[in-house]
Amino acid sequence: xxxxxxxxxxxxxxxxxxxxxxxxxxxxxxxxxxxxxxxxxxxxxxxxxxxxxxxxxxxxxxxxxxxxxxxxxxxxxxxxxxxxxxxxxxxxxxxxxxxxxxxxxxxxxxxxxxxxxxxxxxxxxxxxxxxxxxxxxxxxxxxxxxxxxxxxxxxxxx
Numbered sequence: 001x002x003x004x005x006x007x008x009x010x011x012x013x014x015x016x017x018x019x020x021x022x023x024x025x026x027x028x029x030x031x032x033x034x035x036x037x038x039x040x041x042x043x044x045x046x047x048x049x050x051x052x053x054x055x056x057x058x059x060x061x062x063x064x065x066x067x068x069x070x071x072x073x074x075x076x077x078x079x080x081x082x083x084x085x086x087x088x089x090x091x092x093x094x095x096x097x098x099x100x101x102x103x104x105x106x107x108x109x110x111x112x113x114x115x116x117x118x119x120x121x122x123x124x125x126x127x128x129x130x131x132x133x134x135x136x137x138x139x140x141x142x143x144x145x146x147x148x149x150x151x152x153x154x155x156x157x158x
Contacts, residue, residue, distance in 0.1 A: 003029060003068060005060050008075045013054045021050050023058055023070055031068030033058060040073050 003009070003025060011023035011031070020034045033056075038049050050056060050072075059075040060068060 003027065003031075003060055003063065005062060008057060008059050010055055010057055011070075013050050013052050013056060016046055016050065016052060018046070021046060023056065025058075025068065029068060031058065031060070031070040033070045033072050037061070037071035037073055040076075 009025055011025045013021050014024045014030065015022040018035075020032050021038070023031050023033060025031055035043055035046050038046060043049060056072055057075040058070040058072055061071050061074070062069040
């Protein structure tokens, strides 16, 4: 029987790698089953599904330049090819929201400044942002005028 695309054959597992299994086929040919074609579920360890010397049914997916691509999951009966259904989540009644208890500081350390007690307006935040931005820009300009480069040429100077 010739090995053609679409035919289902039996073969023996001759080798296992991280990415698949090599199958000895009739007519002294060898094909490979990629790990994604072993089963319809996620597989992290192929050795959990096949062992060297095991006889398996495979379907020929492609024959290119003497390389034979095989699939075990497509050779399986239709009812085994279906992906397992996710289990339905059992709904439990939701509890009303309860805020977390306030966090107390260890020791006498104050985690948040007390000046944040007064509400801050948008204009106040913008003026503070502008001021810090201007300060940073002037620091950068001062550093460039002293001969320091931002490009990092190795010696810190231009």
